[in-house]
Amino acid sequence: MSTTRGLVASSLRSSLVDGPGNRHVVFLQGCNFDCVACHNPSTINVCDSCAVCVDQCPLDALALSAGRIVFDLEACDGCDLCLEVCPTDSSPMVREMTVEDITGEIRQHAAFLSGVTATGGEPTLQLDFLVDLFATIKADPDLKHLTTLVDTNGTLAIEGWERLAPVLDGAMVDLKAGTPWLHRQLTGHGDSAVRASIRWLHDHAKLAEVRLLVVEGVTDTEVELDAWAGFVGGLGEGVPLRLMAFRHQGTRPQARAWPEPSIDAIDRVEQRLADYGFTNVVR
Amino acid sequence: MDDLNEFRQSAYRLVTTPNLSYRQRLHQLALLAEEALPYPKLSPEAADALSTGLVSDLAEGHAPYRPRYLLPDYSVALREGSEYLELEPATGLEDALTNLQILYHNVPSITSYPVYLGDLDALLLPHIGDADDDALDAHLTRFWRFLDRTIPDAFSHANIGPVDNPIARSVLRVDAALAQVVPNLTLKYDPNVTSDELIGLAARSIARVNKPHIANHPMIAADFPEGYGVVSCYNTLPLGGGSHTLVRLDLKESAARASGGIDHYLEKDLPEHAALVFEIMEARIKFLVEESGFYDHHFLVKEGMLHPERFTAMFGIFGMAEAVRILLGGTSRYGHDPEANYLADRIIEVVDRLVDERPLPHCRQGRATLHAQSGIGDDVGVTAGARIATGEEPDVLDHVAAVAGHHSRFTSGISDIFALEGSARANPQAIVDVTRGAFKAGMREMTFNIEGCDLVRVTGYMVKLSDIEKWKREGSRLASTVLGAQSVENWGLLGRMPRVISHEHDPRPRR
Numbered sequence A: 001m002s003t004t005r006g007l008v009a010s011s012l013r014s015s016l017v018d019g020p021g022n023r024h025v026v027f028l029q030g031c032n033f034d035c036v037a038c039h040n041p042s043t044i045n046v047c048d049s050c051a052v053c054v055d056q057c058p059l060d061a062l063a064l065s066a067g068r069i070v071f072d073l074e075a076c077d078g079c080d081l082c083l084e085v086c087p088t089d090s091s092p093m094v095r096e097m098t099v100e101d102i103t104g105e106i107r108q109h110a111a112f113l114s115g116v117t118a119t120g121g122e123p124t125l126q127l128d129f130l131v132d133l134f135a136t137i138k139a140d141p142d143l144k145h146l147t148t149l150v151d152t153n154g155t156l157a158i159e160g161w162e163r164l165a166p167v168l169d170g171a172m173v174d175l176k177a178g179t180p181w182l183h184r185q186l187t188g189h190g191d192s193a194v195r196a197s198i199r200w201l202h203d204h205a206k207l208a209e210v211r212l213l214v215v216e217g218v219t220d221t222e223v224e225l226d227a228w229a230g231f232v233g234g235l236g237e238g239v240p241l242r243l244m245a246f247r248h249q250g251t252r253p254q255a256r257a258w259p260e261p262s263i264d265a266i267d268r269v270e271q272r273l274a275d276y277g278f279t280n281v282v283r
Numbered sequence B: 001m002d003d004l005n006e007f008r009q010s011a012y013r014l015v016t017t018p019n020l021s022y023r024q025r026l027h028q029l030a031l032l033a034e035e036a037l038p039y040p041k042l043s044p045e046a047a048d049a050l051s052t053g054l055v056s057d058l059a060e061g062h063a064p065y066r067p068r069y070l071l072p073d074y075s076v077a078l079r080e081g082s083e084y085l086e087l088e089p090a091t092g093l094e095d096a097l098t099n100l101q102i103l104y105h106n107v108p109s110i111t112s113y114p115v116y117l118g119d120l121d122a123l124l125l126p127h128i129g130d131a132d133d134d135a136l137d138a139h140l141t142r143f144w145r146f147l148d149r150t151i152p153d154a155f156s157h158a159n160i161g162p163v164d165n166p167i168a169r170s171v172l173r174v175d176a177a178l179a180q181v182v183p184n185l186t187l188k189y190d191p192n193v194t195s196d197e198l199i200g201l202a203a204r205s206i207a208r209v210n211k212p213h214i215a216n217h218p219m220i221a222a223d224f225p226e227g228y229g230v231v232s233c234y235n236t237l238p239l240g241g242g243s244h245t246l247v248r249l250d251l252k253e254s255a256a257r258a259s260g261g262i263d264h265y266l267e268k269d270l271p272e273h274a275a276l277v278f279e280i281m282e283a284r285i286k287f288l289v290e291e292s293g294f295y296d297h298h299f300l301v302k303e304g305m306l307h308p309e310r311f312t313a314m315f316g317i318f319g320m321a322e323a324v325r326i327l328l329g330g331t332s333r334y335g336h337d338p339e340a341n342y343l344a345d346r347i348i349e350v351v352d353r354l355v356d357e358r359p360l361p362h363c364r365q366g367r368a369t370l371h372a373q374s375g376i377g378d379d380v381g382v383t384a385g386a387r388i389a390t391g392e393e394p395d396v397l398d399h400v401a402a403v404a405g406h407h408s409r410f411t412s413g414i415s416d417i418f419a420l421e422g423s424a425r426a427n428p429q430a431i432v433d434v435t436r437g438a439f440k441a442g443m444r445e446m447t448f449n450i451e452g453c454d455l456v457r458v459t460g461y462m463v464k465l466s467d468i469e470k471w472k473r474e475g476s477r478l479a480s481t482v483l484g485a486q487s488v489e490n491w492g493l494l495g496r497m498p499r500v501i502s503h504e505h506d507p508r509p510r511r
Helices: A079-086 A099-107 A123-139 A158-167 A180-187 A192-203 A221-234 A263-277 B003-015 B024-034 B045-054 B076-080 B093-105 B120-125 B132-151 B166-178 B198-210 B217-223 B251-257 B262-292 B320-327 B338-357 B396-407 B422-426 B429-439 B467-472 B479-491
Strands: A005-015 A021-029 A062-065 A070-072 A095-097 A115-120 A147-152 A170-176 A208-214 A242-245 B069-071 B116-119 B157-159 B184-189 B213-216 B228-232 B235-238 B241-250 B310-318 B370-371 B417-422 B443-452 B455-458 B463-466
Touching: A005 A079, A005 A099, A005 B069, A005 B396, A005 B467, A021 A123, A062 A242, A095 A099, A099 A123, A099 B045, A099 B120, A099 B228, A099 B467, A115 A123, A123 A147, A170 B320, A180 B213, A192 A221, A192 B184, A221 A263, A263 B024, B003 B024, B045 B262, B045 B320, B069 B116, B069 B228, B076 B120, B093 B116, B093 B120, B093 B132, B116 B120, B120 B157, B120 B166, B132 B166, B132 B235, B132 B338, B157 B166, B157 B228, B166 B184, B166 B198, B184 B198, B184 B217, B184 B228, B198 B422, B198 B429, B217 B228, B235 B310, B241 B251, B241 B370, B251 B262, B251 B320, B262 B310, B262 B338, B310 B338, B320 B338, B338 B370, B396 B417, B396 B429, B422 B443, B429 B443, B443 B455, B463 B467
Parallel strands: A021 A115, A115 A147, A147 A170, A170 A208, A208 A242, B116 B157, B157 B184, B184 B213, B241 B310, B310 B370, B417 B443
Antiparallel strands: A005 A021, A005 A095, A062 A070, B069 B241, B213 B443, B228 B235, B235 B241, B455 B463
16 A cells, blocks of 8 residues: 655546546646646745735635635635645645545546546646556556556656556647747747657557647747657658647636637648658647 | 218318328328227226326227237248238348348338347348448448338347447448437447447437437346347337237326325235226227237248247336325435435336236247336426436436446336437547446446437437428428427427437327
């Protein structure tokens, strides 16, 4: 029985949009990127117990005790007002959970699942927890039929992937821009670690898909798509690609200046990738 | 004389209603004539239950001259030919398909259209010879068009599975490509027998056209060793037989008439109300079997496609959601509160036991079978079958947990409809996952409505949303579009998220 603890933003028992099939999804708190287009900004930082949210909670589900936020899950109705007032892009609702807490939840509905996806935040920042969670799933007779996927920004070092790989079925990696300078603009970081991860995962048959977030006029320009396709194409044939349309839902004000891409815009990107010879593009 | 005048006026109105087709007018006129005959003799209590809506015979008519549901074993005619229809045994795919078309035309039913089109793969596989997939698709495309254009009744139902085979695959391909209302379609699914490819193909079809419905084959096959078919609104009935009649108890009305507490209701009121249902069923069955002589004369019986001893009678219940709410004093919600779910299970247990204890003449195993009835067009403010109230359904996992425990009791069928978000369209494996989990949890049948499909389930049969608007202007070729339109208005289908409504059909004469 594992008692490794993780910081969990939320544990969702059914999702149709985090990999193939019906999946249990674990959102791990904390991210090393600060993407302009982040649709889940309350998962970026770890709560510093500033307590701005405590008085705002209409249901008194939050309290400050011994300098730390205490969150009462039972009292919460999920209005998310605390996330709106949080000055640090974090959440007071994050829970410390053990691997056993999570696998206990999954066990209750494992018959309905294709697998488990860890996302976030950036789930690989809590590598010990992640490795332990997936290892526990793979070792449990009731859970080992579940596939384990990670939804990642790809910044984990190769040594980390080497540790995770034996219990990982696949990684879904965002490559957020084609050129390094745009990548830095969008994420605050360069892309060399991401590209290295994608290469390594591909070479070790752990690359489930590479994703491009289509922001019209930003990530879908000719220069960007050329560079993006050039890198992905260099990996070899058959890499599964996914186009995701940028949406305002959940984003911070600085992202709202971009329009949501039209269907036509997504069609154009898809056509462009087809012109490059990619056949494995989904959207 | 007044009665006759009223009859004439009703008949006149029917023959001049612009948005009823010729066939629809003919059918309604026949029903009007049948209802001019006296009802089989009932006690005053039973007659009162019918007239006040506690019990309903779904307007099957006053003088039943054909069973409500027939599931002929068409394989007999394909193998041996038919003397009455002057058909030789089928010797090839074209022969088999043509003979089926001829047979369908000669099968009676409550709606005048055949409700069971057969287990098409089992029927056709012996005749496919060396036809490749393209040839099968071409044949079945023509056949599918024939069905939709000549059997304008969405209760007509074809079955496939559980074994993977070229016909089942072709049926799924053709059905999804044509996106027709008819036929309705069920895949019999056995997780140990059905291939991943076949259930995967079915899930992709569901993502496009909300068909097929999926039946828990091992569970249902155990109830019907003689074989079974899924017909109409997910009624599971014996192959080579069917159901004489379907009489339903309105649990909402029953609960409203409770004369004491919950225990008193379960021990006294509910059994009394059920006794009225049995009395009406018995009277109808006796008329059908002993007076109309259907089973003595019909060629389907004489030629071995139907066996009188394989006919059951369906004891329907509906309005569970409201009954539970009434009995618990209006606060507890079925599907959400353990107390309400527990009471629903107790009610079903009692009705199941009553069905088990009450002999009925001329019925398979001497008993009726329990059925969760899916409602009719003019049910307003009462939920179909044993479903959770429309629009109040919890997420899929909680939904399954609330209803799976009682599914196995509904021998002649139960349907709960599961709404899934439109993202299932890009991820059909999720449909397979949920189905597998649900069957493991004890569900008898699974039906999905995926948000955003034009072809949607209204209680169980299919309706094209785009047809409903058209019907209001021009009338419909399909009887069920009319019913769907009524349901949409009565239940606010279009205003709701991925939610469905409830009813089986609208059998009443239009006065």
